[in-house]
Amino acid sequence: MTSSEPKAKKSGGGGSEAAEDGDWSWALVGALFVSTSLVFGLMRSLGVFFVEFVQYFEASAQAISWISSTGLAAQQFFSPLGAALCNAYDTRVVVMTGGVLAALGFILASQATCLVHLYLTMGLTSGFGWGLVFTPMVATVVANVTRRRTLALGLGFSSIGIVSFVFNPLFQFLVETYGWRGALLILGGLSLNIVACGALIRPKPRSKAPEKVDSEKSSSSSSLLRRLSSYLELPLLLERPYLTYTAAVTLLNVGYFVPYFHLVAHSRQVGFSEYEAAFVMSAAGASDILGRVASGWFSDLGHFRLIHLLSLWTALAGLFIMLLPISSLSGSYSMLVVISLLYGFCSGALTSLVFAVVPMIVGVERVMGAIGLLQLIESGAGLLGTPLSGLLKDVTGTYTASFLVAGGFVVLGTLAMTTLPHYFSCSDPPAPRRRSHRDKDKSLHLELEQINCAPPDPSHGGGQ
Amino acid sequence: MKLLWAVSALLLSCLRANASTAPNIIAEPSEVANQTAAILSCNLTGSSLPIKGSHWTHNGKIIDSSMSEESTPFTTLRLDKITHHSSGKYECVFMTEPEGKQTIEVKILPHVSTHKNSEHGNENDEAKLVCDSHGYPLPTDWSWSKEVDGRKTPIINGTSDKYEIKSTPNKTTLIINNLSINEDIGDYICFGTNELGTTFNTIHLRVRSRLAALWPFLGIVAEVIILVAIIFIYEKRRKPDEITDDDDSGSAPLKSNSNDNHKDKNVRQRNSN
Numbered sequence A: 001m002t003s004s005e006p007k008a009k010k011s012g013g014g015g016s017e018a019a020e021d022g023d024w025s026w027a028l029v030g031a032l033f034v035s036t037s038l039v040f041g042l043m044r045s046l047g048v049f050f051v052e053f054v055q056y057f058e059a060s061a062q063a064i065s066w067i068s069s070t071g072l073a074a075q076q077f078f079s080p081l082g083a084a085l086c087n088a089y090d091t092r093v094v095v096m097t098g099g100v101l102a103a104l105g106f107i108l109a110s111q112a113t114c115l116v117h118l119y120l121t122m123g124l125t126s127g128f129g130w131g132l133v134f135t136p137m138v139a140t141v142v143a144n145v146t147r148r149r150t151l152a153l154g155l156g157f158s159s160i161g162i163v164s165f166v167f168n169p170l171f172q173f174l175v176e177t178y179g180w181r182g183a184l185l186i187l188g189g190l191s192l193n194i195v196a197c198g199a200l201i202r203p204k205p206r207s208k209a210p211e212k213v214d215s216e217k218s219s220s221s222s223s224l225l226r227r228l229s230s231y232l233e234l235p236l237l238l239e240r241p242y243l244t245y246t247a248a249v250t251l252l253n254v255g256y257f258v259p260y261f262h263l264v265a266h267s268r269q270v271g272f273s274e275y276e277a278a279f280v281m282s283a284a285g286a287s288d289i290l291g292r293v294a295s296g297w298f299s300d301l302g303h304f305r306l307i308h309l310l311s312l313w314t315a316l317a318g319l320f321i322m323l324l325p326i327s328s329l330s331g332s333y334s335m336l337v338v339i340s341l342l343y344g345f346c347s348g349a350l351t352s353l354v355f356a357v358v359p360m361i362v363g364v365e366r367v368m369g370a371i372g373l374l375q376l377i378e379s380g381a382g383l384l385g386t387p388l389s390g391l392l393k394d395v396t397g398t399y400t401a402s403f404l405v406a407g408g409f410v411v412l413g414t415l416a417m418t419t420l421p422h423y424f425s426c427s428d429p430p431a432p433r434r435r436s437h438r439d440k441d442k443s444l445h446l447e448l449e450q451i452n453c454a455p456p457d458p459s460h461g462g463g464q
Numbered sequence B: 001m002k003l004l005w006a007v008s009a010l011l012l013s014c015l016r017a018n019a020s021t022a023p024n025i026i027a028e029p030s031e032v033a034n035q036t037a038a039i040l041s042c043n044l045t046g047s048s049l050p051i052k053g054s055h056w057t058h059n060g061k062i063i064d065s066s067m068s069e070e071s072t073p074f075t076t077l078r079l080d081k082i083t084h085h086s087s088g089k090y091e092c093v094f095m096t097e098p099e100g101k102q103t104i105e106v107k108i109l110p111h112v113s114t115h116k117n118s119e120h121g122n123e124n125d126e127a128k129l130v131c132d133s134h135g136y137p138l139p140t141d142w143s144w145s146k147e148v149d150g151r152k153t154p155i156i157n158g159t160s161d162k163y164e165i166k167s168t169p170n171k172t173t174l175i176i177n178n179l180s181i182n183e184d185i186g187d188y189i190c191f192g193t194n195e196l197g198t199t200f201n202t203i204h205l206r207v208r209s210r211l212a213a214l215w216p217f218l219g220i221v222a223e224v225i226i227l228v229a230i231i232f233i234y235e236k237r238r239k240p241d242e243i244t245d246d247d248d249s250g251s252a253p254l255k256s257n258s259n260d261n262h263k264d265k266n267v268r269q270r271n272s273n
Helices: A004-012 A023-044 A047-057 A061-077 A079-088 A091-109 A115-144 A149-191 A193-199 A208-212 A221-231 A234-238 A240-256 A258-270 A274-300 A306-329 A333-356 A358-362 A364-396 A400-418 A435-453 B002-020 B214-238 B251-272
Strands: B024-028 B031-033 B038-045 B054-058 B074-079 B088-094 B100-107 B111-114 B118-122 B127-134 B141-148 B151-155 B163-168 B171-176 B186-194 B197-208
Touching: A023 A061, A023 A091, A023 A115, A023 A149, A023 A193, A047 A061, A047 A115, A047 A149, A061 A079, A061 A115, A061 A364, A079 A091, A079 A115, A079 A221, A079 A364, A091 A115, A091 A149, A091 A193, A115 A149, A115 A193, A115 A333, A115 A358, A115 A364, A149 A193, A149 A274, A149 A333, A149 B118, A149 B197, A149 B214, A193 B214, A221 A234, A234 A240, A234 A364, A240 A306, A240 A333, A240 A358, A240 A364, A240 A400, A258 A274, A258 A306, A258 A333, A258 A364, A258 A400, A274 A306, A274 A333, A306 A333, A306 A400, A333 A358, A358 A364, A364 A400, B024 B088, B024 B100, B038 B088, B038 B100, B054 B074, B074 B088, B111 B186, B111 B197, B118 B127, B127 B186, B127 B197, B141 B163, B141 B171, B171 B186
Parallel strands: B031 B100, B118 B197
Antiparallel strands: B024 B038, B038 B074, B054 B088, B088 B100, B111 B127, B127 B171, B141 B151, B141 B186, B163 B171, B186 B197
16 A cells, blocks of 8 residues: 555545645646646747748748647657556656656757757657657646546646747747747756656555566566556457447547647638637637636536536537637528637637546546556547548648538537446446455546435536 | 743742742840830731731730721730830731731839838747749849948858848848847848849848847736735735634624624615615
8 A cells, every 4th residue: 555545545545635736736737737738838939940841941841740740749759658658657757758758859959950950859759758748747737636626627738828928929029039949948958847746746646556577577468568557548449338438538538639730810701800810719719728728617616527528618619619710601600709718718618628537437546547548549530620621622732621520520529428438327437447446436427426316516616 | 841830930939939938027125125105006907917906915814905906907005104114025917817016115213112111030940031023034143232321231152140132033032040130230222233223222120129128018017916915915905704714613702793793794785775
């Protein structure tokens, strides 16, 4: 038994939850905020550099865009590895290493002399670092913040939108003052702050370590494979609830990003000016931030099950995506803005919940590996969604088909979610635990069921 | 008999004279040079052929507003403000059989423009300064000078490895190799010359030092190191017993620890609610 055990117990038990979210938990949320902004916020604001790269390396815009595609793909691909390393070793060390790698990627990129260097440094190295950072940070917050879990995630993820307002002009300034090489060097320094975020994670020994050591002769290949598969949480892939949820999130991801890529172009095509189109995008971005925080706060009030709220937001988001081209058909600018605002709110709202639902399905202890695998599997959806929408636009000439198909995929994801076991019950099903903790589980399950079906009671706060 | 032959010969020559006379167009003025405004006019003379209409073209493209169906042998085009956009070759066209046209050239001084008034270059890298020109006629000569403290020194192509000038009629590029902060910062002037005269424009070149970004970078690294140190020290001070729990042997003290915390937290919870 280790110190993480009682902590897990506390997070399962209802009565002591309130105190769990103490100062350190909010420091963790702050760490999530900063690290998410330095991973995804940074990724989204690299456009300034791409303009410079096109000129300096005399390459096409498509060749340059591969840099960020590589980075994103590496982050998602290495997520399970990051999760496995955290299960095997210490989360703190993994995140700090990830931060160093991400920074190293940018520092090396500042010395690049050809495009391939950029793919290897800004793409692969930094992407690998990001993979070691994002999943562990999210899983740590999910595991350690219990009462206000969704709000914590919402606040953490709202950083992406907020920070992009700051990073875009900042990077423009850096590139102009120091040149793109100098600016990349400074970005490397900025990325080093992830190390400080990782330092905030308390080095709790994982409960997985003792289980693996039941055979001291761990050099035999079969036990090694078993260890590996349990670090990666591969058995999750055999569980129907997890597979269903992953499939639902993957379907969601196919359509989720389409408006981000095509909304501006679609607005221009319908006939609005550049500024009007850009404003639509900004409005959606602003309501996205609001949606993340608001949905986080509301979900934690405990009036509804998280999975129900998630289905609600995804269904609405899908609906609004489908309505986007239809609203602009009538030529009314205000309709387009309103639908974009609503879409932004719903899409932000669902991001807070996507990871918060995972512990309901797999149990808090397996959250690390579960999120890692989820990231990897859902990455395929992104690869499918954007080219598909581009293809539809090329074939039909307008974005209407792209948006309708994207919205359709999102709604499909919602439907997939409804096939989760116990979807239609008013209480959360007992979260599956590791077999060796069965005894502890029974009491936990009882507590869970008591909390979830009990009428909202202020003294219990938001029971999950 | 001889009279008949003479009359028919006269008639024949008259007919052929009529058929082969192309319309004579008088264009006024014949050329516009360096004026701010002008009125171009064409007068069709010496022809009794029917005129179905007339229009003007600018550099080969028909000016829609000048199209007219009237059969007057006179047409004018007003140019209220001649800029480099409106300079070029204008042609008045009369719709007769055959078509009658006359060209009037509207010439101005070269309009030399730069993409950016100030350019940045990196130390030891190269810098490309570009000037281009629109308007008619395009410059036949380009030249560059460097201005430092009011003194202008011309830059001549091919004298050193440092400077290279590539010019086409509508664009000139000055490439400065191996930038140095001491020598290459300053104003660079490009001169464009055509038959009417010379105009110029100025580009200010700034050279960024290679190491300029190093200081903010080191500053941020120092900040990260300090933050991490603070976090570690704070942790060591606050909960020294947790650091020693790296192995699994400490279950008993942990249990009691957690029980204490449990009680404390229950108390806290009741108080907060």
